[in-house]
Amino acid sequence: MSDLKSESCEACRADAPEVSEQEINTLSAHLPDWCVVEKDGERRLERVFRFKNFAQALAFTNKVGELAESEGHHPALLTEYGKVTVYWWTHKIGGLHRNDFIMAARTDALTHEGQSR
Numbered sequence: 001m002s003d004l005k006s007e008s009c010e011a012c013r014a015d016a017p018e019v020s021e022q023e024i025n026t027l028s029a030h031l032p033d034w035c036v037v038e039k040d041g042e043r044r045l046e047r048v049f050r051f052k053n054f055a056q057a058l059a060f061t062n063k064v065g066e067l068a069e070s071e072g073h074h075p076a077l078l079t080e081y082g083k084v085t086v087y088w089w090t091h092k093i094g095g096l097h098r099n100d101f102i103m104a105a106r107t108d109a110l111t112h113e114g115q116s117r
């Protein structure tokens with residue numbers, strides 16, 4: 001398994017298949033802080049990120065937005081005082097694609113940006 005956060009999204013077609021159950025299990029193992037949830041009949045990846053205040057939550061929201069724009073793949077974001085809930089799924093296929101797991105890993109990496117190793 002390559003490092004998900006080093007991958008980029010592939011162009012996703014409307015007839016692209018959802019990831020299999022086995023792929024979900026394998027990929028999810030690399031994303032321990034994320035859950036697979038179902039909303040409106042579509043499976044999504046969900047994680048809550050917590051912050052000290054609304055300003056920090058908003059700054060993170062904007063970083064996720066920039067990431068999404070750079071990849072042409074977009075989340076649902078709920079920004080509140082001290083927390084941001086991020087959902088990744090592929091609208092075109094109404095479910096989970098490898099792209100969603102890549103973007104979840106890339107979202108996690110945003111929280112480590114600028115931190116010395």
Ligand SMILES: C[C@H](O)[C@H](O)[C@H]1CNC2=NC(N)=NC(=O)C2=N1
Pocket residue numbers: 012072073074075088089090091092093
């Ligand atoms: C035209 C545009 O590139 C497509 O609609 C993209 C935009 N961002 C997207 N984001 C997500 N999460 N799923 C999509 O199917 C999707 N499609």
